[in-house]
Amino acid sequence: MSITTRAALKAQFKTGAIPTSQDFFNLIDSTLVRRDDAFFGKWAAGTCYYEGDVVIYNNALYTCVPAGDKPCGCEGKEGDTKADKSKGHCSVDNPEIDCTNWKMLDIDASDEDWEIVRNEDKVPIIMYAKVFGKIGMGTEDPKARVHIHADEVKGDFLFSPDNAQTPEFVIQQAGGEAPTQTLSEKIADNKAVFTTNTDGFLFTTTVPPVPVEGEENVPKEPAAVKPVFITTPDAGAAVGIGTTAPEGAVDIQNQPAARLILNPVQSVVPQAVWLHKGEYGQQSYLNTALDGIATTFTTNAAEGFYFRKGLDEGKNYLKNIAKPAAETLVSIKQDGRVGIGTESPVTNVEITKENSAGAFLLCLDNTNPGFSIINNRPNNEKRNYLLLGADNDWGAFLTDASKGFVFKRGGEYGNGNELDINQGDDLVTISNEGKTIIGGLTAQGFDLNVKGKARSFGLYLDTDVRKVTNQAKLGSVIDKVRKLNPITFNFNQKANCPANESQIGFLPHQVEEFFPELVNTDGDGTQTLAYANMVAVLTKAIQEQQDTIAALQKRLDALEGK
Template structure:
């Protein structure tokens, strides 16, 4: 038969107050755990008028009294006044009581045992004080949340030994039997399952010697020190358990693999144990785990790390817990953090014992390593806690700053090196210089806000270094950057000077020895302008300029000869002749400032706006004869007879003909012998503008061999200028050198007028012929009428 379990009062209270359904076993435990006056013959405090039987026990005046033999009586006198019926509970001589000193002393010889006995331990005490909680006495109902209400769990017993036998120092030992066994369900008793122990015993030994104080345990979770729950009433303290409260200090063991062999030692097959210390945490996650819920944690040698590591963790009441990790491996030492502010190294003040220490400030920053606010790329600041570049060096003492790979507003790094100079304590940093480039670019860029821009000079050969500035116009302490020979200067307005440190244009190049200068976009000119200036003997300059405006580009010069475009007269520019000599070459194009401007192609221009030594090919040539461009407009008459005096010829160009010579045989220039007699109606009078084409003279037909000969590729067809000038001087231009030229497009109106004259003559002749035909028709019609009338009369006469 299964023995009834006995539970203490607090356990019974929990059974009846936790809201669970009570079983038959629960009520049996309740009955077994209470005192039954009839069965146990213990009535508590003595009561007057109650009936007591033999061997009934009561409490009176802090002593136990037992009823003497005899019948049941109704006690009317107090036990200490009724020796007939009551006597003091027998004394076994184990204790001596000193009531005046409130002391009770054990009279035993060596050892005292409370609850002595057990399953395997000896029956006698094994220490000066051996307190045992036996399994039978500890049986209680502890149904877990996951088990049915009828499931029982035996409470684990234990022992407490003070000065155990065999100890060599002051020692106490606590033993906890944790081999609790789950009870069997009532409906499963016939199956008789095998009971499986949950675990074995654990112990705690506390020892003290002259050398050390020792705590030793084999509990799996080690040592735990808690801050208990504050209670104002004693009855609420008794139900508390050792694990109730907040963990303040925890020392836990952890098993590690055996060490590998070293220095000739053999490998151990047993695992070793190391301690883990947890402060303010019940489950340390490292060899040393120091936690503060409000400020964070420190983990030294965390369990999850395979190498020596130190963790600093922020409080876990935020979404992303900030942390810092310091680790060491055979390859590297790593420092890792997810803090948005990165890593900061600050210069501290003098240490004082009065807390708190001063917080770091931007003025005390030494080094800052962080992740960019707009990007995930690293930033390093030296002397600043807010780096704006991948490397930002700020020396606030001398107020200079250097940035390598500065970032823009989007966090993108610009491939640049920036130098800043600060002026005054309250002024902002001004960009002194910057070197920039991009991976996809083909050039590098320089930027500056310095008053004098960029200057590239050769240092003084005497010192080889920059010296302190001595000019009063420059700020004191500034390096004199104008002490050497200037090779290149980039001024603040964007002007670049080569050979000069004071350029007056966007680009100014001055040659050595004053040979001349090049200027691009002169400062005084509003349009983009490129100028070349050459000094002459009159202590003045001659300028060639190329400029552009909104609607046009402009070439200008103040030279007398204007512009000349020439080609070298030798095959190679690097031959023996001086190719740099501008006079040594062949003229291609010449633009002269004479008049309104003249251009010569292949020769200097004469009296023509365009003078071409060669042929001209174009799709169309237009003459500006708009009504608003001409005056004294008169009709053109009598062109047909004049054209009869012109002799078209074939010819070839003669490059060797001197100006003024014609190079044409005289026979080709004279008209036919009969031409002069037919040109006019009478001497001194203009011929009729509407001449009969039949009266016009004709040239003789060429010989058959000459007509069939193939023309030369250089052969040209045209009119002789001096012959055209006799009849049409308007289309012939005589230059200053005596040469004559014919404006062939101007002969087109002459041909048009000649065609009109022929057309007029043709229409006149057609009208005369039509008149003659009409007159002849009228005559024939009249004759036909007369003949018809005569025939009719004759016929009538025959009839009548």
């Protein structure tokens, strides 16, 4: 018997020579005869196979071992339990399923060139050549320890590729004229490393619909895909959550009305952008950015900014995230108004607090700037204010407080004195009627009260004729003046004067007996004396005295005969 190559056989017939009988013997010996050689190539359903026949199925070799349960119809009856196993087997199920009649080909590996992996039943599962250390499925030239080539998807799966320095798995897909797309997964430097030359990494999931109770269980479309996409454009790595077209380093769109973008593509400084889509399509945004000079916050939200203190415990916050309990600490409106403790400031700056003692208002929108302190009366029945401001000519202090203004000397710093307006000693008060008290006195009929010494380079009393009425000459006062009791004295501790300084004057109650117009008695009984007005009394007394002297001088001259 002479087995000749295909090329040699073709050459004998190309020359035009008449084949000899030996040529035909060589042709027959070189040709595979299925029945004689027991090799049938790819397995085919419905074919009758005999014991020892070999087929190929899914890139594996199987040998037929008929069990007699499905003999060939021409040589036995189906269901004959006594059928001869040497009879043909009518193969219906493929060798992977029909393990009763087919066994994976067991190759003698006694030469130790092959390694066979068997299952629990000692059936060979995988065989590979130890001399190469590689397995190729669908390829005769494996490029990895395990290389699977799948024509139907134009792909390759490589486990531990050649020249790999760390554990690595590679998926490749040929793109025709385009470059082969590759995904590599490996462990290196204590890190899991994923590398690709595709547009990026896409992670998706679908949620099967759950029938509502009582609803007919009919097929439904699955819920929308919620993708996570990681891409590497020229601008740098980008992650999209809920989107496959991220417009920033991180672009989150997992809610219909909500979106968050970190470092947008066009940004040149670190930025975060929050977007909210309203019921009617209007879109509001919040942008936070940081550059080398400042941190900026920008929004077009209708109500501006709210800074709030959360009132929920940390463990309950996410449960109530739709409507968390919170207290507004600071608000900044779109027109620039700032509220501290309020969401609706009425001026450029309003500082207040719920159920508080009052508020502070700073206004720059009027013709002249003003700063107002508001006092909340008990139960807010009536509020009063102190307003400080300035115009082109005056610095102004205004109040509608029932008693006017008071300036105090406060206690030493500490113990709350710096915040308590009800402590300290009155120095100057100005009543709501304009009466001024220096030294802590209570206004009792005087427009100016001074508790203590007063010094002036001139004191003028306004008795302009245009401002007086009921003019009358002062009657005789000489006898009354003679009865006045001028005294010296010292002020005691009730007066705001040094006790060791001697004074000259009158006691008001002694003067009142003769000149009641010069004495004023306050509601608390305190009597005061109009010393300046006594000039008129003393002038009248001197005039009377001079008239008496002139009369006496006239009589003396008459007696002397002048």
